[in-house]
Structure formats: structure tokens, C-alpha cells
Amino acid sequence: MVTRLVGLTGKPNVGKSTLYSALTLNIVKIADYPFTTLTPNRGVGYLRKKCVCKSLNVTDNPVNSKCINGFRFIPVELVDLPGIVPGAHEGRGLGNQFLSEISIADALIHVVDASGSLDAEGRPVDPDPENTIRDIRFLEEEYDHWLAGIIERGLQKVPRTKPSRASVEESLSHVLSGLAISRRHVEEAIEKVNPPDNIYQWSKNTILELAKNIRMIAKPMVIAANKIDKKGAEEGVRKMREAGYDPIPISAEAELVLRKATEAGLVEYLPGDSDFRIVNPNALSKKQLEALEMVRDRVLKPWGSTGVQELLNRVYFNVLNMITVYPVEDANKLTDKKGNVLPDVYLVPRGMSVREFAGLIHTELMENFLYAIDAKSKIRLGEDYVLKDDDVVSIIAVGRRG
Ligand SMILES: Nc1nc2c(ncn2[C@@H]2O[C@H](COP(=O)(O)OP(=O)(O)OP(=O)(O)O)[C@@H](O)[C@H]2O)c(=O)[nH]1
Ligand SMILES: [Mg+2]
Known part of the structure; x- marks a missing residue:
């Protein structure tokens, strides 16, 4: 198995941990995970894909995955990262520690509050759809500035006598190798930016541009527009799309409610489904029934699903370009x-x-x-x-x- 690590990132309070809990709540039991580093913030989520058993007309006995109702659920590894605040590259909040943690991931899910009701530090404010755009940009900028700093230090290691493109690539790959950034990523970014061979002619802007391109290649990102059950979310999603982004609307909380209810045997639901079935209405308290009805009315009916499964599938099958x-x-x-x-x-x-x-x-x-x-x-x-x-x-x- 080729494993990839996907990190959940974003400013405080957007729902990263809720999403992580929802994604990693055990829906199936599989004996041997190919992952060895499970820690409190590392866990296993599942991709959902139509299994070939149907078209081949066989009954399968999966070992490294599970087949439920003709869908394969394939385990993948996830990491929940701490919240990032503006100024992190200068050491604010968890600062550089956060940024280096982000770097262990091969792809990122950037969680934003689609309703725009949190300020830059994650404190509740009146809804403003512009907040969603600010969130997306600030995270990218923080990361780029931080990476630019590392690149700048790396350039000092390039032999001074005759700096060539190859020696630049060599030195940069070396300083970036601990950040899950490969030589191929560096070469591709340099090719794109096409800076002068002589690094003494590189401006701050050249370095920043290079950092940005390395990020886009080595840390591809999907935007999760969370809290679609909240007022203002529709507008936030529209705003992001108008700005050229392609966010996936999700409700982490709705998915968590459904998975917990499924685990407790109260409902029948498979992640990615557009509805659920209550197993025995008499077994539910009034509060539980209300919570489930709310999920149906505010999330499943207007949006088609909680979006959480589509999000994870998108990361692997589209962004990381994996096949089965x-x-x-x-x-x-x-x-x-x-x-x-x-x-x-x-x-x-x-x-x-x-x-x-x-x-x-x-x-x-x-x-x-x-x-x-x-x-x-x-x-x-x-x-x-x-x-x-x-x-x-x-x-x-x-x-x-x-
Ligand atoms: N309405 C609504 N609230 C949500 C949703 N997802 C998360 N929340 C709420 O948002 C708040 C923050 O959620 P967390 O998951 O702790 O956020 P976080 O991003 O991990 O925050 P930090 O760890 O502090 O960075 C909690 O009160 C959640 O219940 C959602 O889909 N809808
Ligand atoms: Mg958290």
C-alpha cells in the first residue's frame, strides 16, 4: 500500500477536532492497519468507493478493507493539527511548531467556518462571508512566509563559487526533505518560477514565489467549508466559489451525530449516504429524535449529504490522484x-x-x-x-x- 498522510488544518474553533472525530470514529473493524504511528492526534479514516465485487458478480471476503452494501471502505491515515493564528510564521500562537507539524502531511484539508462567524483568532463574531476568504488566504500566506524563511537559509548552503541550478536544487531539497517535500517537488517549482541561475539575483519576492509554488505542489489543499448547518453558510460557500475556490460544503457535527447514532445501533447510515433510517423510533429520547431531524432538515435535505465522505474521497482520488x-x-x-x-x-x-x-x-x-x-x-x-x-x-x- 502506498500510504499518504492527510492533515486537518485551519484557525481555532472551525471544527477540525470535530471533523477528525467524525472521520475516525470506527465504522468497521480491520485487523491490520498499514499504519504504525497512531497517536492521540493520528487516526484512521475511510475512503468509500464502489467495490468491483458487484460488476464481477462475486461475494468477496475483504481483508485489508471492508465491503458494505457493495462499497469498499479503505483505511487511510489522518492527523489533527493544532489551530493556526495570523502571525504564526513570526512565532504567534503555536507558531513555527504548528507550521512544521503541518509539513508532515502530504495533503491538507483546510477547514474554514463557512458561516463566517469567527474572527481571525477563532472568536465568535457576527457572520461575514468575507471571513471565509480571509481564512483561506491567511493560512496560505503564513505557510509561504515560513517556507520562504527556510528556503532563504537553505540558499546560504549553496556553494558560493559557482551557483548552478543543480546545486540550488540540491541544497533546497536537502533543507526541505524533513518537510515531506521531495527533490521532484523542488525541481518542478523551480521550473515553474524560473528564477535566475545566480541566486545572488534572487529578490525576496522570487523566494516567496518559489515557496508558494512548492506549497501548491507538495502540500495540495482541499477546502472544507464546515458548519453548513449554520445561518450564513450558504453565502459563505457562494463567496468562496466566486473568488475561484472549490470548497466542499460539510457539517462535521452532523456527521459525528450520525456516526455515533450508528455505532449505538439507533440508525442505519453509511458515511456518504444522503439519508439515514431510524432503526426503532421508540428507543430514541425526544432530544435524540430532534437532533436527528435537525441533521436531516438542515444538512441532508438542503446539501445532499454531510459532505464529509466526499471531502476525504476528493483528497485521495482527485488531489493526490490515487487509484484503486x-x-x-x-x-x-x-x-x-x-x-x-x-x-x-x-x-x-x-x-x-x-x-x-x-x-x-x-x-x-x-x-x-x-x-x-x-x-x-x-x-x-x-x-x-x-x-x-x-x-x-x-x-x-x-x-x-x-
Ligand atoms: N454548528 C456547527 N458547529 C460545529 C460543527 N463542527 C464543529 N462545530 C463546533 O465548533 C466548535 C469548535 O469545534 P472544534 O472541533 O473543537 O474546533 P477546532 O478547530 O478543533 O478548534 P481548536 O482545536 O481550538 O483549533 C465546537 O463548539 C463544535 O461543536 C458543525 O458542523 N456545525
Ligand atoms: Mg481541535
């Missing part, structure tokens, strides 16, 4: 060694070859790779075959025939 691939040992029965049907689903970056994929399963499978079989069409695939979304493949290697 099902490895099987037996291409006819679609099973693993133990006879489990469609046991695993892997998240892999779009563009991966089937041979690289073999390496994810086992290095030996890559080293001894002969060919693969597309289990849907039974066609042989060569090592350079580029995987497609929802491929089901069996790897044939020396000493291992499917």
Missing part, C-alpha cells in the same frame, strides 16, 4: 492463497506500472516479475503496463504461478 487496484493470486477465482475473494485493495498513484505495483506487494515479486494477468479480461500484461482504476491483477513471477 485489487491484487489477487488466482486470476480465475479472484482469490488469495487462502481462498479469500478480492481480499485486498491497494491505493496507488495514477501512472504506476504493474511491475512497480508488484514491488509494493513484495520486492521479490518485482525482481522475479514475468508478466501479469488482467483478471477481468484474462489478458496478459507486460511489465510496463500502466494500471487503471479498479484493475484486478494477478502477478506471475518466477517460482510463483497464478
Whole structure:
């Protein structure tokens, strides 16, 4: 599995922790997570995707994921980050500590209060849709200024005698490597900004522009327009869209209510559904019923869903550009060694070859790779075959025939 870490970020009080709780509330039990670093603010969320079992007309026995009503729920790792306030790059609030924490993530969910009822520090104010735009920009600016500072220090390490583009890339990749920023990210950003080879000609603005481009490439962001159940949220969402952003409207609190009620056996609901079913109305208190009705009236009916599942799916499938691939040992029965049907689903970056994929399963499978079989069409695939979304493949290697 290629794992990616997604961070929840934003100013105080926008609902990051509520969203984190909702996303990580156990909807299914899976024995072995591929993640090793679960701490109080790190947890597991689930992507929801139509499973291939339906179209292949089989009943599956998932191992690394779960299949519920024909939907695969695939575990992914999330981190809840502390709130960030303006001036963080100069040390305000948790300051630089926050900014370096953000950097462990491969993609960010920027939570904003869609109703615009919080000031820059997260204190309640009268709703103002402009607050949403300010929130988006300030976070980007804080991060860019902070990164620019690191880049500036990195430039001092470039050999003074003959600074070349390659040596600049080398030095910058080195200072940025601890921030989940790769050499490829740096090269791509430099290509885009195209600064002079001689770093002594770089202005503050060149450095800031470079920081901004590195951020956009290495820390892609999705905006979660939270609290859509509140007054003023519709206007806030419209405002963000007018400004050219593509926010996903969500209600973290509504999702949390629904997941808790599901866990308690009170309702039937799958994350991403557009409605829920009350299992036994008599088992609910008046207050519980009211809360559920409110979720339906203020969130599900006007917005179609709580948006929380769509948000996480968007991060992986669109922003990080991952696809799903099902490895099987037996291409006819679609099973693993133990006879489990469609046991695993892997998240892999779009563009991966089937041979690289073999390496994810086992290095030996890559080293001894002969060919693969597309289990849907039974066609042989060569090592350079580029995987497609929802491929089901069996790897044939020396000493291992499917
Ligand atoms: N109406 C409404 N309130 C919400 C929603 N999500 C969160 N809240 C409320 O917003 C407040 C702040 O939520 P938190 O999740 O603690 O916010 P946070 O971003 O983690 O805050 P910090 O950790 O202080 O940065 C709480 O009172 C939540 O109940 C929502 O979808 N709708
Ligand atoms: Mg919090």
C-alpha cells in the first residue's frame, strides 16, 4: 500500500477536532492497519468507493478493507493539527511548531467556518462571508512566509563559487526533505518560477514565489467549508466559489451525530449516504429524535449529504490522484492463497506500472516479475503496463504461478 498522510488544518474553533472525530470514529473493524504511528492526534479514516465485487458478480471476503452494501471502505491515515493564528510564521500562537507539524502531511484539508462567524483568532463574531476568504488566504500566506524563511537559509548552503541550478536544487531539497517535500517537488517549482541561475539575483519576492509554488505542489489543499448547518453558510460557500475556490460544503457535527447514532445501533447510515433510517423510533429520547431531524432538515435535505465522505474521497482520488487496484493470486477465482475473494485493495498513484505495483506487494515479486494477468479480461500484461482504476491483477513471477 502506498500510504499518504492527510492533515486537518485551519484557525481555532472551525471544527477540525470535530471533523477528525467524525472521520475516525470506527465504522468497521480491520485487523491490520498499514499504519504504525497512531497517536492521540493520528487516526484512521475511510475512503468509500464502489467495490468491483458487484460488476464481477462475486461475494468477496475483504481483508485489508471492508465491503458494505457493495462499497469498499479503505483505511487511510489522518492527523489533527493544532489551530493556526495570523502571525504564526513570526512565532504567534503555536507558531513555527504548528507550521512544521503541518509539513508532515502530504495533503491538507483546510477547514474554514463557512458561516463566517469567527474572527481571525477563532472568536465568535457576527457572520461575514468575507471571513471565509480571509481564512483561506491567511493560512496560505503564513505557510509561504515560513517556507520562504527556510528556503532563504537553505540558499546560504549553496556553494558560493559557482551557483548552478543543480546545486540550488540540491541544497533546497536537502533543507526541505524533513518537510515531506521531495527533490521532484523542488525541481518542478523551480521550473515553474524560473528564477535566475545566480541566486545572488534572487529578490525576496522570487523566494516567496518559489515557496508558494512548492506549497501548491507538495502540500495540495482541499477546502472544507464546515458548519453548513449554520445561518450564513450558504453565502459563505457562494463567496468562496466566486473568488475561484472549490470548497466542499460539510457539517462535521452532523456527521459525528450520525456516526455515533450508528455505532449505538439507533440508525442505519453509511458515511456518504444522503439519508439515514431510524432503526426503532421508540428507543430514541425526544432530544435524540430532534437532533436527528435537525441533521436531516438542515444538512441532508438542503446539501445532499454531510459532505464529509466526499471531502476525504476528493483528497485521495482527485488531489493526490490515487487509484484503486485489487491484487489477487488466482486470476480465475479472484482469490488469495487462502481462498479469500478480492481480499485486498491497494491505493496507488495514477501512472504506476504493474511491475512497480508488484514491488509494493513484495520486492521479490518485482525482481522475479514475468508478466501479469488482467483478471477481468484474462489478458496478459507486460511489465510496463500502466494500471487503471479498479484493475484486478494477478502477478506471475518466477517460482510463483497464478
Ligand atoms: N454548528 C456547527 N458547529 C460545529 C460543527 N463542527 C464543529 N462545530 C463546533 O465548533 C466548535 C469548535 O469545534 P472544534 O472541533 O473543537 O474546533 P477546532 O478547530 O478543533 O478548534 P481548536 O482545536 O481550538 O483549533 C465546537 O463548539 C463544535 O461543536 C458543525 O458542523 N456545525
Ligand atoms: Mg481541535
